[in-house]
Amino acid sequence: MNMPEDVSATPGYSALMARLQPLIDSGRLDNIVDLLSLVSDLIDLLDAATVEKLANVFEEVTASGWAAANTLRMTRAEIMTQGKPPSLYALLKLLNEEDTRKGVAVVLKTLNVIGRQL
Amino acid sequence: MLANQLARKLYPEILRGEVSILLLSDCPDHYYKPAFMYVAFNLYFKEELKRPERSLLRPEIGFQVEKVTRFDFAGQRLKTSSGKPFSYDFLVIATGCLPAPERIEGLQEAGDHFYQYDPARQLAQRLSTIEKGRIFISVSFPQTPNVPHQCGIAPVETTLMLDDYLRRRGVRDKVEIIYTYPTTAQLLRNCLFLQRPTGEILPAIFEQKDIHYQRGFTLSRVDPDAKIAYSAEDEAQPFDILMATPPIRAVDAVLECGVSQAQNDEGWLPTNHETLQVYGLENVYVIGDTVDLPVSKAGGSCHNQAPVIANNIAAEIRLGKPVSVYDGRVQAVAQMGLNAGMPLWYDYSRDVQPTPPTKIGGLLRNGFNRGLYWAVARGML
Structure with missing residues (x-):
């Protein structure tokens, strides 16, 4: 790949291009760019209200899972320490x-x- | 957060009945205090910021609502307001700090702040109705050398949020905002922030938003009738709203325990920078706002102090000595305006390297406030 001399002299740019070259050659770089566009679209779509809903779902799921795991762990531990039923x-x-x-x-x-x- | 991590760390000993963990709190509910600043801009309800403390604790942890009134370190006992005594083998003091506006003449009467819910609501009332005038922002540091005020970035965050909020209300062009900083800010002098790299970028940010700023204003007195703030540098500034970061102090039981050597009866406990043990006391650790460390009195500090203390108590029980070291790390996402956020981190040896605030940063902060925090409190993150 031909690069202007001042750009090719930049080690970071050269290293990045070396990594990207196989993707460019096989046409797969388009997928990466499309994926970045999708991520960018999602960020544009997110607003405070959506984040609030997602955060609430996150808390409900994690808190429920945490409470269930706590219950099972503690119950099992207490039963196991009793030796006999x-x-x-x-x-x-x-x-x-x-x-x-x-x-x-x-x-x-x-x-x-x-x-x-x- | 720490109790949950301790319970996980000491689970084998708990199962064998050799260790028990008890949390005493003066309140049955846990509040996400950092979001009180959002209350000042009508962005959060109180109910969204609280959870029953019991619901945040693993079931192996005992929890009692008891206000500690006296520490008997020699006898390894605590006295509580109900009269019930509690003994301990290891003690972690996590009693936080209190705003003390009464320590500056007139500030209690004329000033506003956002570090507790009710004052934040009062400030919200004022900010939502001001049509024109002057909002004066002041920051008071503890007098104990190299100890910061509560949440170092909060005054900058709320100044930028205020600018956005007033623009949203359509009155920004009629309301002057003036951000001031005291002459002494921990190890720095005549700056705009307690760390140099961030302080150096603030003038450009403020000028872009037409926020006026002034170095070297150490609030010393307020005249509530004339609405004038006076500085230790002999300057007088009029205001319509005085949005202050007030002086702070430790809670009464800590102030009265006689261990602190902090100036101005502020009560910070002498803290080993690395192990987080209290100097001069056996088997006593301190976390959060009550320390006398140079790092921020903020949740992002506790987040990194908790695993160190959990490890050290487990190591004392199992090996006879603490093994973990706190490097002063603090991380947070600063709210830079109503919509933008700036992830930041620093430690004892490195300052925050400011980056451009972004929408993703703002979304991350909002997500943390609304949901992620409770997973952190449960010791899951």
Whole structure:
């Protein structure tokens, strides 16, 4: 590729062109430019309200996933440390604990809300 | 953020019942304080900036709403306003700082700021109704040498947001904005920002936006009736709105613990720059605004201090000594006007290298404020 002398003397430009040359030769550079155009279009389309909605979705997904992972990890750890399965009496006693009742309420309410949306 | 990282780091010990983590807070809710400056421009509701603290903590962490009123470092105990005592093996003080406008005569009565919700709402009321006049911006540094005010870039951010906001309202040509900076700004003198590279580009940015600026104005007194701000350099400046970065101080329990040697009863704890331990105390660490470090009192500092403290406490428990070092790193996306943002980072040895603010930077900051922050608080990012 012929380059003006002052440009070809720029090491960064020469290195970049060397990397791009195979893409240019095979016509694939067009795809990269098209992709950059698409990214640029998306940035133009984004506004504060869209970012707010996306950020809210991000928080809802990450917070739900985090809470579910926490629950599974802690439950598993507590069951594993007990050595043998809990007795029926222990299970009934667990059912009467405040945290358990709150958890059961969440599960039942979740089913209720699912039903409401059907 | 730190409690969650500690719980992850010390999970084996927690499972074995050898370690427990307890967070005490004087409030059941956690506020994203950095966004209070947006409240001043009617951009956020209070409800969007708060989450129940419990919802941000891993379930292995205990949480109690108790205001610490006294530290008994010798006895490794804390006293709380309810009278309930708490003991500890390791303590992390994360009590932040408080705006103290009452420390400058007249500022409480005549000044506005955006570092807490209610004052930010009051400022919003004024900024949304001013039709003409003069908005005077002042910055007060702590008197403790080489300690910055809260969030170093905030005065620049809000000045540029103010310019955009008034243009949006169509009154910018009738409202003069004057940005001032005190004579002493940490290690610099007669500048416009606490770091030289950023300070040097500010005049061009301000001139482009017709924002007036003045170096060497150290706010010393305000006359609320005449609406005049006086400086320690014997200058008087009239204003219609005084948007101030006020003096700050540590919370009462820290002020009264007797450990701080900071000037002007500001209360900053003497902090080991590297380990973040409090000098002179056993097994006590400090994070965030209560440190006496030269880096910004901002969330971007806590973000980098938290993993160091988590590592060091885990190392003290497992190896008998701290192993991690804080390099002073702070990162953030500065809000440069209502729509543009400028990612920045610095540490103890390198200043911020300012780059042109961009729309992508603004979107990133907005996304962080609205969603990413809560993942950071949960220790996920």
